[in-house]
Amino acid sequence: MPDLFIGLMSGTSVDSIDAVLVDFGDEEKITPHILAALAHPIHARLRESILGLCAPGPSELDRAGQLDRQLGQIFAEATNTLLARAGVKGDSITAIGSHGQTVRHRPPGTVTSPFTLQLGDPNTISALTGICTVADFRRRDIALGGQGAPLMPAFHQAAFRTDRSRAVVNIGGMANITELTASGQVYGYDTGPGNALLDYWVDLHRNQPYDRDGAWGASGRAIPELLNRLLSAPYFAAEPPKSTGRETFNPSWLEQACIGLELAPADVQATLAEVTAASIAEAVRAFADGGELLTCGGGAKNKDLIARLQRRLPTWSITDTGTYGIDADWLEAVGFAWLARQTLRGLPGNCPGVTGAQKEAVLGAIYPP
The missing domain is CATH 3.30.420.40 (ATPase, nucleotide binding domain)
Structure with a gap:
């Protein structure tokens, strides 16, 4: 029986949004099958806005708020484009796992109150796709004393x-x-x-x-x-x-x-x-x-x-x-689809031996359609 998820990833290169449609099947041993994938372009002006927020500057709160919405919209656009190309309807997708776009990462040892910030409003993604969206994967690990990365x-x-x-x-x-x-x-x-x-x-x-x-x-x-x-x-x-x-x-x-x-x-x-x-x-x-x-x-x-x-x-x-068995171009996006699957199953998504968190934890927050 198909177990369909979408993974969305935009990394520190800020070159595109990787979007994958994945069927995990119903096996316990993870053998994800990529049904469709695309690199959705990030236009130059949006990329400039993202990179501009990666370092301290003026009017950060207003800029971050607007960019959060803009990224939510383009993540949703990537999702809908992916589904159209694959000929798959949104109501057959269990959930989207969206990493978001990191604009600031201050892990333990760098500031008094560690934090990490990924933009790409999951409320907007869910509203524009009609698909349950799981996002904000890193901050639970930070709350448990971890680095929040790598996940x-x-x-x-x-x-x-x-x-x-x-x-x-x-x-x-x-x-x-x-x-x-x-x-x-x-x-x-x-x-x-x-x-x-x-x-x-x-x-x-x-x-x-x-x-x-x-x-x-x-x-x-x-x-x-x-x-x-x-x-x-x-x-x-x-x-x-x-x-x-x-x-x-x-x-x-x-x-x-x-x-x-x-x-x-x-x-x-x-x-x-x-x-x-x-x-x-x-x-x-x-x-x-x-x-x-x-x-x-x-x-x-x-x-x-x-x-x-x-x-x-x-x-x-x-x-x-x-x-x-997993194309190197899409592995990380597949990983965030898998993390969404873990969240919905109530299973941990972090490795304390990696991040330094106090314990394993279910990561992410769920945004219904």
């Missing part, structure tokens, strides 16, 4: 658990690792920047939204002094649980590190790719000496980045999650 490890365990060491690395705007032990324990954390600064730099110098296949980065050479400056950021040395975002790894951080150096733009791109590869590889090596590494997210398509990662991890077999 995908519980889904990774459900989808990819095995009797040998396996790691899953999502390379989105930021990168995070899930460590699946042979004994069934789950660990993980954000490793640092993924694509966010790579995308920023190629857009700045070549007017391209991303470095296709990592070709531009591959044409440059990593600059040791800049690499050392970037990898000296305190976040990399911090012990998990930990999570991060544009609050830490942003253009200002990069520009500060470049002061006093004469750098060719392609060499900076190569260095940024090396920062991502080095920080991920360090996390993987700390987990195990060898095993399977599954990649997902936009960075999984960056051939230069994956080559740099493989050079640093010669004892690891690196492939993407599509090898195991």
Whole structure:
């Protein structure tokens, strides 16, 4: 019997809304089948508004309130477009799981009262689609003393658990690792920047939204002094649980590190790719000496980045999650569909060993149609 959910995801890259229609079936072992998927565009003005709220500025409350509604509308638009393309009626969908758009993430250790804020009004999504919507997944974990991120490890365990060491690395705007032990324990954390600064730099110098296949980065050479400056950021040395975002790894951080150096733009791109590869590889090596590494997210398509990662991890077999049945482009959106399913079933969606929360918890709030 079909068990249909929709997952909506917009990450720190702010390049599009990933929307997936998923059939989980009725099996206990999670084997999600993606029936339809699309990358719904975020127009330039809306993207500018999102990025503008990722750092402190004037009139934040008014801007956030309006953006919350605008994002709710575009998330609903993505959902309705997905259903139309799939030829599926909304009343056959159990629920939408919407991550929302993170505009500020201040986890424990960064401010006195930790918080995380995702915009994309679920009331609007529910009203415009007529589908039950589950959202606001991160704040329950924060309330329990956790980082509120990353949230995908519980889904990774459900989808990819095995009797040998396996790691899953999502390379989105930021990168995070899930460590699946042979004994069934789950660990993980954000490793640092993924694509966010790579995308920023190629857009700045070549007017391209991303470095296709990592070709531009591959044409440059990593600059040791800049690499050392970037990898000296305190976040990399911090012990998990930990999570991060544009609050830490942003253009200002990069520009500060470049002061006093004469750098060719392609060499900076190569260095940024090396920062991502080095920080991920360090996390993987700390987990195990060898095993399977599954990649997902936009960075999984960056051939230069994956080559740099493989050079640093010669004892690891690196492939993407599509090898195991879930397309790497859509894995995170599928994960939020799964989290909505967990919420409706009254089952936990976090991993305390990952986030540092006091206990497992049912995540998210439910917004009926």
